[in-house]
Amino acid sequence: MNNNFSIVIICKNEKGNIERVLQSLAGVSSDVVVYDSGSTDGTLESLQTFPVRVVQGPWHGFGKTKRHAVSLAQNDWVLCLDADEAIDTELQQTLKTLQLANNQVAYRIVFKNLLGEKHLRWGEWGGDQHVRLFNRTVVNWDEAIIHERLIIPSSVTIQQLKGHVLHRTMKDTVEYSQKMVQYALLNAEKYFRQGKRSTWVKRWLSPPFAFAKHYVFGLGFLDGWEGLLSARMTAFYTFLKYARLRELEKRETSNGRRETEETLPL
Known part of the structure; x- marks a missing residue:
């Protein structure tokens, strides 16, 4: 067991996944923190069977909550x-013996993304890798409500760890479609706050381009039905995101016009 690093997981209503993840982490670190933001499906009861620290608190968006x-x-x-991210045996062994002496180094891990039981090797999910092990005094999450990113100074060197994170993206089309709607609406809100606009090009051309990028040019068709499903869902997500952003823009314009009319002298 490695006492030099902690493992941090955020969750809400993840009873179907959290046990698998924690089982894969057995004996890896002496400090495992699970931050739960309001589970009602039995997740908290499942967590009681594992040697982890459970902290309950509010949801602040992905970035702030992870931070x-x-x-x-x-x-x-x-x-x-x-x-929904477990680790394989190779990564377990890597982490158990890893020496962490230089806080100017962050560690990247290759992901194996699964749709149901299908490993997606191509398209949007193929070749996926992310920095996930870092020193929080140098690297940390931004405060984005969705699509959060790590803020990594240019002075930090990225090294690759042996092994994989096993990411079970969605168990079926029901969960997939629900998540795409949720993420699209949240990202539209994020774009609106950033002042980004829903242009004609974004609304009409970005969805089919996203499909072609991942399914054709990214060779997603080699993943069979799951590759097609993934590419179509991404195109739908892209369309919905910009459609919602357009609604937010029109609402702002309408409210501004109304306020102007109310302030005009009679």
């Missing part, structure tokens, strides 16, 4: 995982 959860770790070195 807060990282602050709860006992160690400055932190491995961040989502509740």
Whole structure:
């Protein structure tokens, strides 16, 4: 067991995944923190059977919530995982013996993304890899409500770890479609706050381009039915995101016009 780093997981209603993840982490770190933001499906009861620290609190958006959860770790070195991300045997062994002496190094891990039981090797999910192990005094999450990113200074060197994160993206089309709607609406809100616009090109051309990029040019068709499903869902997500952003823009314009009319002298 490695006492030099903590493992941090955020979750809500992940009973179907959290047990698998925690089983894969057995004996890897002496400090595992699970931040739960309101589970009602039995997740908390499942967590009681594992040697982890459970912290319950509000949801602040993906970036802020992960940043807060990282602050709860006992160690400055932190491995961040989502509740649907387990680790394979090779990564387990790598982490158990890893020496963490230089806080100017962050570690990247290759992901194996699964749709149901299908490993997606091509398209949007193929060749996926992310920095997930870092020293929080140097690297940390931004505060984005969705599509959060790590803020990594240019002085930090990225090294690759042996092994894989096994990411179970969605179990079926129901969960897939629900997540795409949720993420599209949240990202539209994010874009609106950033002042981005829903142009004609974005609304009409971005969805088919996203499909072609991942299914044709990214060779997603080699993943069979799951490759087609993934590419179509991404195109739908892209369309919905810009459609919702257009609604937010029109609402702002309408409210501004109304306020102007109310202030005009009679």
